[in-house]
Amino acid sequence: MDLLLSLWLPIALSAVAVWIASAIAWTVLPHHSGDMKGLPDENAFIASLRQLNIPPGRYGFPHCGSHKAGKDPEFQKKWKEGPAGELTVWRPVNMGRNLLLTFLVHLLISFFVGYLASASLARGASFGEVFQIAATAGVLGHAFGHLPNGIWFQHGRNAMIACLADGVAYGLLTGVVFALLWPGLPTP
DSSP states (O other), rough: OHHHHHHHHHHHHHHHHHHHHHHHHHHHHHHTTTTSSSOOTTTHHHOOOHTTTTSSSHHHHHHHSSGGGGOHHHHHHHHHHSSOEEEEEOOOOOOOHHHHHHHHHHHHHHHHHHHHHHOOTTOOOHHHHHHHHHHHHHHHHHHHHHHHHHTTTTTOOOHHHHHHHHHHHHHHHHHHHHHOTTTTOOOO
């Protein structure tokens, strides 16, 4: 526990570094530009949504509500005939709130990276040893959590690859920060 408490700086700085890298990945780099497709007749679609006055939320269609209702022949017919999908209606985006919550997720991942590293390594562990544990845990925390939803909700191969690449980069960045700031790291 003493070692984990002494990791507050690499935990905080790795979260900041990943938060900045994430902002760059989403605002500067082009690899997420094709994550979503445009609709064939966006204006008509938006006009029809306005008429329906759908409140913000996540919707699946056709919707069955339970496993039992999914066996209903009427639902099965709708499912087979299609279309089927999901629709997310957003409330107005609050950038400050979303940036803060994203940072807190990165901080939480960095905390668990620190926990795992402190349970696995001693003070004075080498750069390579710290990097190996922290980067592996960072990659696991940042890269793979979104994949099951991407598979089930058909996010698209390129979007999933881009998020996976981001997560690997964030994990490696986390590993470097921890390795550079590890307590008692021998100086070369």
